[in-house]
Amino acid sequence: MPYELQKCINFGCVNYINALPFSLPLLENSYLQLHLAPPAELLKKILHHEIDCALTSSIGTVAQKLQCLPGWGIAAHKHVQSVNLYTSSxxxxxxxxKVAITNESLSSVALFKILCHNLWQVPSPQIEHLSPSEIINLSPDRYDGLLLIGDAALKHPQIPQFTTHDLAQCWDELTGMPFVFAVVLNRTSWENCSSLIHLALExxxxxxxxxxxEVIETAHKRTNLSHKDLRTYYSLLRYRLGEEDYAGLKAFQQYYDRLLQKT
Structure with a gap:
């Protein structure tokens, strides 16, 4: 049976509102079986051959050397609002x-470690992985920092007694480049159906x-953020990746490799 007549591709997509421009239409796609999950879970599914490809954490191509479908992803330059480090005094x-970090994140954890070593010159942090709901209720008496991503970060631009740092802005301070948070990863070449995926994403x-x-209204219902704030948020995100974004991804690769050599 031709690919376009059956749901032949198991496609994963981040289940945050930043991916809604892709995930909402793809739910109706006739040849993609969509799997929605946090980025860390999607990467595991690709590595375990449970799904074929996914819009998920860019650490998959940086650390795991997985192939990625060119041209698509989620990047931001200078501001992103949904990847936040909250620091105590x-x-x-x-x-x-001591830093509590969301258990849903991979790329942002690597970015955080890179910034600790190269921008802030902070000693290697002691990391504890917790759920977002646990993190938002923590106090500076127990933790020096907190890291949230996705919808949880968007809904909590501030956490009492902590100072918020947008990690896209911090990456810009270090490199002057955009940061690519997500790419479309695939575990095989998928030459026989990559064109179908390109068409679906386009x-x-x-x-x-x-x-x-439709995307803004759905995001509003999920987060209770205003339509104005959501329009501002989506204006910060780059879904069509260009040369500047891939230069930023290459810089991420280089910093990550150097970090591994030090640890």
Whole structure:
């Protein structure tokens, strides 16, 4: 049976509102079986051959050397609002800061470690992985820093007694480049159906670019953020990756490799 007549491709997609421009239309796609999950879970599914490809954490191509479908992803330059480090007054002076990090993240954890070594010159942090719901209720008495991503970070631009740092802005301070948070990873070459995936992503994104109302309304219902704030948020995100974004991804690769050599 031809690919376009059956759901032949198991496609994963991040289940945050930043991916809604892709995930909403793809739910109706006739040849993609969509799997929605946090980025860390999607990467595991690809590595375990449970799905074929996914819009998920860019650490998959940086650390796992997985192939990625060119042209598509989620990047931001200078500001992203949905990848936040919250620091207490002791974070930058601690001999080894204790940081609670969301268990849904991979790329952002690597980015955080890179920034600790190269921008802030902070000693390697002691990391504890917790759920987002646990993190938002923590106090600076117990933790020097907190890291949230996705919808949880968007809904909590501030956490009492902590200072918020947008990690896309911090990456820009270090490199002057955009940061690629997600790419479309695949575990095989998928030469026989990559064109179908390209067409599906192009159709989905074109619909969002021409008529963003459905995405914004869905995001509003999920987060209770205002339509104005959501429009601002989506304006920060790059879904069509270009040369500048891939230069940023290459820089991420280089910093990550150097970090591994030090640890």
């Amino acid at each position: 002791s974070f930058f002076s601690s001999s080894r800061p 159709s989905a994104l074109s619909h969002f670019e021409n008529s963003p109302q």
